[in-house]
Amino acid sequence: MDVSSLSNQQVLTMPRTRPPYPQKFRDQIVELARNGRTPSDLAEEFEPTATTTSGWLNQADRDEGKSAEGLSSDEREELRxxxxxxxxxxxxxxxxxxxxxxxxxxxxxxxxxxxxx
Missing domain, CATH: 1.20.5 (Single alpha-helices involved in coiled-coils or other helix-helix interfaces)
Known part of the structure; x- marks a missing residue:
């Protein structure tokens, strides 16, 4: 089937975002980054971008009290x-x-x- 034969309705019903990565996967990526791998290296090997990996690292630091910048995951959940x-x-x-x-x-x-x- 060629893309030009798809109707507008079929094209518009495709999901715009992917489901969130499982927490266990995020934790493993953070662990790899803390063990010396750079976010760009991890982005080449795994699907999340370097920006996403950096965000996970920053959030993990906030959750562990290593950074006071922003809300921890618990605080974010409470706010929600x-x-x-x-x-x-x-x-x-x-x-x-x-x-x-x-x-x-x-x-x-x-x-x-x-x-x-």
Missing amino acids: ELRKKLRELKQERDILAKATAWFAREKGDVPPKSSGS
């Missing part, structure tokens, strides 16, 4: 969870505000919204 909880609480607040307004109108405590404004 807190942001998720904040989104949920904002949704709940909005739902409660709408329900309160609806009940107030039903009870007659608030005049109905006019459509002529």
